Amino acid sequence: MGNDIDLRHRGAIVTGGAQGFGKAIAQRFVRSGARVAVWDRDIALAQQTASALGPDAIAVACDVADPGAVQEAVSATVKVLGKIEILVNNAGIAGATATTWDTDVEEWHKVMRVNLDGPFICSRAVVPLMIAQNYGRIVNIASIAGKEGNPNAAHYSASKAGVIALTKSLGKELAGYNIAVNAVTPAAAKTAIFEQITQAHIDYMLSKIPRNRFVKVEEVAALVAWLVSEENSFTTGAVFDISGGRATY
Numbered sequence: 001m002g003n004d005i006d007l008r009h010r011g012a013i014v015t016g017g018a019q020g021f022g023k024a025i026a027q028r029f030v031r032s033g034a035r036v037a038v039w040d041r042d043i044a045l046a047q048q049t050a051s052a053l054g055p056d057a058i059a060v061a062c063d064v065a066d067p068g069a070v071q072e073a074v075s076a077t078v079k080v081l082g083k084i085e086i087l088v089n090n091a092g093i094a095g096a097t098a099t100t101w102d103t104d105v106e107e108w109h110k111v112m113r114v115n116l117d118g119p120f121i122c123s124r125a126v127v128p129l130m131i132a133q134n135y136g137r138i139v140n141i142a143s144i145a146g147k148e149g150n151p152n153a154a155h156y157s158a159s160k161a162g163v164i165a166l167t168k169s170l171g172k173e174l175a176g177y178n179i180a181v182n183a184v185t186p187a188a189a190k191t192a193i194f195e196q197i198t199q200a201h202i203d204y205m206l207s208k209i210p211r212n213r214f215v216k217v218e219e220v221a222a223l224v225a226w227l228v229s230e231e232n233s234f235t236t237g238a239v240f241d242i243s244g245g246r247a248t249y
Contacts, residue, residue: 005225008033011081012228013073015064015122016091018045020191021141024217025088028225030056034086037077039064041091064091064118070125083133086228087126089119089163090141094196100154108155115159116166123170127179136179137228140167141220144185144243148208152201160185164239171237180236182227187243189215210245 012029016022017038026036030053038053039062040046046059058080062073077084095111096103119140130136145153146160164183171181188194188205206214223242226232241247 005032005229005231007086007225007229010034010085010228011077011083012036012086012088013039013077013084013122013126014088014090015039015062015118017088018042018049018059020090020193021186021189021217021220022088022090023049024221025090025224026053026057028218028221029086029228030054032225032229035081037073037081037084039073039077039091064089064122065113067121067125070121074125074129078129084126084129085133085135085137087122087130087136087138088141088224088228089122089138091118092141092159092193094193095153095155096196097152097198097201099152103155111155112159112162115156116162119163119166123166123181127170127174130179131174131177134178136174136177137232138170138179138181139224139227140164140181140183141224142167142183142185142239144187144241144246147185147239147247147249150201150205153197167239168237175236178233180227180232180234182232182235182238182240184220184223184227184240184242185247186220187215187246189217189220191217208246209243213244215242215244 014026018040035056043061050057050059142163143160145157149157167183
């Protein structure tokens with residue numbers, strides 16, 4: 001593949017890195033020369049992924065919604081990688097498909113805790129390290145649902161809209177440092193998250209994509225790899241669309 005992205009000697013964290021977008025991103029990072037910490041609640045799957053990635057990857061057990069667990073994961077990562085220069089907030093859940101008025105309050109909170117609290121808690125833990133070294137790249141995996149609001153997925157859509165706003169706020173706060181904070185808004189991909197949603201909802205999402213297919217995890221990984229590179233030195237607080245033409249802005 002031409003036009004390789006140079007991530008040599010960079011220390012990276014990918015949350016929810018055991019499968020889906022996260023796994024593809026971790027693979028791309030390792031291929032680009034980075035050393036990657038695969039953070040996941042499913043430590044067995046994370047170890048399997050890290051092992052397949054080779055000596056430049058480690059698995060770290062972490063629930064991103066738990067501030068204590070995140071601090072422990074940061075310490076464990078720094079101990080092995082030496083530094084953290086890249087953070088990809090990818091861990092996310094779809095939640096149960098239902099109308100807003102039929103959505104259980106605890107289900108709402110569960111989705112918010114992982115999808116929105118998680119990126120906040122992880123960024124809060126890692127940013128001081130990035131400020132101290134005057135270098136960092138953060139990418140938050142949002143969703144086209146955060147721009148458009150998918151019916152029967154208000155919790156998911158609202159959480160991803162929150163991720164977009166968090167990205168913009170944090171990007172402005174860190175603009176005086178050599179730290180870039182950006183978000184990507186993919187259309188749906190065929191990942192394990194599909195197991196959490198109905199076929200009708202999957203069909204609805206596909207019908208909205210002008211390219212008439214779901215995004216490939218490798219396509220998202222390619223965009224993220226550039227966003228976390230040193231070359232991305234000016235853009236921050238921005239939202240990069242990868243929705244196959246679905247987005248109207």
